[in-house]
Amino acid sequence: MRLLVTGGAGFIGSNFVRWTRESRPEVSMTVLDSFTYAAQGMNLEVDGWLAANGDHVSVVVGDIRDRTLVDSLVAVHDVVIHFAAESHNDASLENPSEFVDTNVNGTLSVLEAVRAHGKRLHHISTDEVFGDLSLDAPAFTHSSPYRPSSPYSASKASADLLVGAWVRSFGVRATVSICSNNYGPFQHVEKFIPRQITELLAGRVPRIYGTGANVRDWIAVDDHSSALWRIIDAGQIGRTYLVGTHNERSNLEVVAALLEVFGRPAGDIEFVRDRTGHDVRYALDTSLIFDDLGWRPAPRSFRRELESLVSWYADHEAWWREAKTTSEERYRRLGH
Ligand code: NAD
Ligand code: TYD
Numbered sequence: 001m002r003l004l005v006t007g008g009a010g011f012i013g014s015n016f017v018r019w020t021r022e023s024r025p026e027v028s029m030t031v032l033d034s035f036t037y038a039a040q041g042m043n044l045e046v047d048g049w050l051a052a053n054g055d056h057v058s059v060v061v062g063d064i065r066d067r068t069l070v071d072s073l074v075a076v077h078d079v080v081i082h083f084a085a086e087s088h089n090d091a092s093l094e095n096p097s098e099f100v101d102t103n104v105n106g107t108l109s110v111l112e113a114v115r116a117h118g119k120r121l122h123h124i125s126t127d128e129v130f131g132d133l134s135l136d137a138p139a140f141t142h143s144s145p146y147r148p149s150s151p152y153s154a155s156k157a158s159a160d161l162l163v164g165a166w167v168r169s170f171g172v173r174a175t176v177s178i179c180s181n182n183y184g185p186f187q188h189v190e191k192f193i194p195r196q197i198t199e200l201l202a203g204r205v206p207r208i209y210g211t212g213a214n215v216r217d218w219i220a221v222d223d224h225s226s227a228l229w230r231i232i233d234a235g236q237i238g239r240t241y242l243v244g245t246h247n248e249r250s251n252l253e254v255v256a257a258l259l260e261v262f263g264r265p266a267g268d269i270e271f272v273r274d275r276t277g278h279d280v281r282y283a284l285d286t287s288l289i290f291d292d293l294g295w296r297p298a299p300r301s302f303r304r305e306l307e308s309l310v311s312w313y314a315d316h317e318a319w320w321r322e323a324k325t326t327s328e329e330r331y332r333r334l335g336h
Pocket of ligand 2: 181195208210212215
């Protein structure tokens, strides 16, 4: 199988590429990525990985909005998996146009190419398209309405709707997955868990938006990659699969666990300005992927996962140092 991976240099896309090399040696991959700030330090090159796997993985530097380029790449691959997106909520509040342009027009470009060449597509989305839940409400299901709150989630919701329309109107063979918050190595230091880990490594304190009562369902990025292969292998065309692990934690609980890992006092927290439109809680009903596709996340202890993530960030400071400076400058400007 020849697989085209858009956004394969980012956090989740690069994990999926590495995962695929280990579990599917017969698959050859082309990564299409424009290397925005989010693909910092060329993730795939860290620890010599790309050099060691260059026979099976090639990298094309280009933009998903470049219709000619996308069309020519889709033509010579069997399956497209579409990760490329602007992905950070706080950044979308500062620069919404870039999010709409990349996430909507970029997805349109991918859809038009798979339509023209009759290729299979898997599109990656996020639980944020549903908006938020109160702390005690039942989880989002397949029939929950799309009610996105931020420019980021609205642009992802728009992209998902385009995929559905291309399946229905043009018979495009596509599936969609909606996943909860990922954690793992190579996540950009602007995101919640890496930001707190790198603050603690620098001897500073974690920064909590608002009261810290907001809840996310944290999934290991490896589990996201394994779910994606299950959908590519056995997913039903036109279906949307909800991918989560029922590992709901408030932001305060996550920070408390990190403070423990660092042996720091429980009160070492700075509460900062809340995000505007901050979603209270996300949670997903995963029965379709559990029951129909038989997928399960690997058994894990979240506390041990955080411990190994702390070690990973401590060992890879050269990878995140520069991005950390830029990211903290922006957070200072925003009052976060
Ligand atoms: P990321 O920001 O780390 O990676 C995105 C990648 O896309 C980067 O490598 C970037 O260079 C590339 N990219 C951006 N614009 C591009 C363009 N115009 N052309 C080509 N490449 C471009 O994001 P991530 O966290 O790895 O997220 C990947 C996907 O998963 C996104 O679609 C996101 O919405 C979705 N998702 C993320 C999470 C999460 O917790 N991070 C959860 C659910 C879904
Ligand atoms: P984030 O990683 O930005 O993911 P998302 O907004 O897509 O869920 O943030 C996760 C949660 O952490 C969210 O509730 C916002 C909160 N947060 C903080 O409390 N402090 C921080 O420094 C950051 C970056 C996020």
